[in-house]
Amino acid sequence: MPLNRQWILTRRPEGEIAAGDLELREAPTRALEPGEVLIRNLYLSLDPTNRIWMSDQDGYLPPVGIGEVMRGGTIGVIEESRSDRFKPGDIVNAGLSGWQDYSIGHEAMINPVPQIPGVPLTAFMSVLGATGLTAWFGMMDIGRPQPGETVVVSAAAGAVGSIAGQIAKLKGARVIGIAGGPEKCAWLREIGFDGAIDYKNEDVGAALDRLCPNGIDVNFENVGGDIMNAVIARMNTFSRMSLCGLISTYNADVAAGPADFGRVLMKRILIKGFIIIDYLPRAGEAFAELAPWVASGQLKWKAHVVDGLENAVEAVNRLFTGDHDGKLLVRIAPEP
Template identity: 60%
Template sequence: MTEMNKTWILRARPVGEVKETDLELVEAPLAPLNEGEVRARTIYLSLDPTNRIWMSDMDAYLPPVGLGDPMRGGGLGLVTESRFDGLEPGDIVNTGLAHWSLYNTLPGAGLAKMPQLPGVPLTAFMGPIGATGMTAYFGLMDIGKPKEGETVVVSAAAGAVGSMVGQIAKIQGCRVVGIAGSDDKCKWLVETAGFDAAINYKKEDVGAMLDKHCPDGIDINFENVGGEIMDAVIARLNDFSRMPLCGLISTYNATDPVPGPYNFANLLMRRTLVKGFIVIDYYPRFAEGIQQMAQWLMERKLKFETDVVRGLENAPSSLSRLFEGKNLGKLVVQVSDEPNKS
C-alpha cells in the first residue's frame, strides 16, 4: 500500500495572530524517489517567529509562502529511504528549509548529517547547535563584538536565541541583563543560565530596572523584540555601543503601521552601530559556530531548554506560544519519535 504524507498548506494570509483556519493539513500519497533524493521523516519541526513573517505577503528576506503551497519549515528528520550516495536509512539530517510535513523529499546533496556528540541530546541540534544557536553566536560575536567587562542587554532573553546570547556573553566575561516576560523565566535566567540580572517587563518598569542593573550603561543591545523595550534600552546605550538587530517579535502580528523607535536620535548621539542580520547570511561560517557552541555544550558551559509540543497536527496552534511567551527555550513540534526512544 502506498504510504501517505501529511503536510500543512497555507490557505489564507493571517491577519494579526495566526488562526488554525489559515492552514489546512492535507494528506497525499508519497511519490517514488528520484535519483539523488532522500526521504526524511520529521522528528522535530522547528517553530520560529519568522514563520509568521513567511505567511505574510511582505517584502522580506525570503519570498512569502504562496497560498496553496506547503508551509515552509525545517528541523531534524530520520532518513527512511535514500537514492543519494552518502546518506542511508537511519541517518539523521537537518532538513533545512523544507515543509511542515511528516515526510520531506529532499535533494541529498547539501543535506547535513547530524553527528553523535557524547552527552549531547538530539534536541541540541534544534537549539544551541542549530539555527537559533548560530543566530545568537554570530549576532553577538560578529556584530556585538563583546569585550570583557562590558554590559550586554538581551530581550526575549529566555527564548531560544536570547538564552544563548546571554550565556555566550557571560563566557566572554560580560555583565548580562536579560529581559523576559515572567518571574519563572527571570528566575531561570539568573539561577540556571547565570545571567547577572533579569527584568520581568510585564511587571517591572524596564527603564528603572535597567538603570539599577546597568550602572555603567549598556554596551551591547541584542535586540529581539522592538517596541517600548527597545526604546528603553536605546535610551541607555553607551558611546560606541553595538546593536545586533536580530528580531522585532512585538511587531510581527501588527495590523497597523509600527511607530518608533522614539529614542532613535540616541543612536546618533552615542555613535551606535546598528546592524540587521539574518542567520542564513552566516551559512558559510556555520561549521565554525557549531564547533564552538558544541565545545561549550560538552564543557557544560551552556544550559538550554526545549519546549516540546507533540504532533504535527498541533503545529499552527502551537506557533502562538512564541507570541504569548509560553515557551522557555526552543519551541519544537515532535512529529515522530527519536530513533531508539520509541
C-alpha cells in the same frame, strides 16, 4: 510511498495565526529521483520568522504561497535513499523541508547530524542549530562584547536570547536579560545572567537604570517597541545593537524604529540587522565554540517539545504569547 500529512497555508493570517489560516491535508509522497532521499521528519522547528513567511511581506525569503506547504526546518531520519551519501536510518538536518510528516530532499540540500556523546538530537534543533548560530553570530559578529562591558538581551528567556546572553557572559561581559514573568527571570539568574528584568511586572527603564549603572554597551534586540526604546535610551557612546528580531511587532503592520534616533547619531551607535542564513557559510566558526560549551554543560539550553504535527498551528502562537519554556519544537515522530 507512505501517506503524508502536510500543513498547507490557505490564507494569510491577520494578527495572530487563526485556526483556518492553515489546513492539515493528506497526500501521497511521490517516487524518488536519483540523488533524492525520503525523510521521515522527527522534529519541526517553530520560530518567530514563521509568522513573517506567512505574510506577504518582502522578507529575506519569499512569502510561502497560498496553497503551499508551510516552510519550516526539520530533522529527520532517512527512510529511502537514491543517494550514495545517505542510507536508511541516517539522521539528517533536512533544511527548510516544511511542516509535514515526510519530505523529499536532494542529497546536496541535506546534511548529516553529527553524534556528540551526551548531546540529544533536540540540541541540533536549538543550541547547535540555527538558534545557536543566530545567537553566536549576532553577539560575536555585531555585538562584540568586551570583558567588563554591559550587555542587555531582550526576549532573554527565549531560545536565541538565552544563548546569546550566555555567550556574552562566557566572553566576560556583564549580562542583563529582559523576560516576561518571575519564573523566566529566575531561570535567567540560574543560568548565570547578572540580572533579569520582568517586563510584565517591572518598569523596564527604572530596572535598567538600577542594573546597568554604567549604561549599555551591547543591545541584543529581539523585541522592538517600548522595550527597545528603553534600552536605546541607555546605550553608551560607540555601543552596538544587534538587531535579531522585532517579535513584539510581527503581528502588526509596521515595526517602528527607535523613538529617539538623535541618540543613535549623538552616541554613534551601530545598528545592524542580520539573518542567520547570511552566516551559514561561516557556521563552523560558531559550531566550534558552541559544541564544546554544550557538551561540557557550560551552556544551558531548553527545548519545549509539543507532541504531534497536528498541534503545530496551536503551538506556533506560543512564540508570541511567551507561553513556552525553551526552544519550541514539534515532535512529528518518535526518535528511532
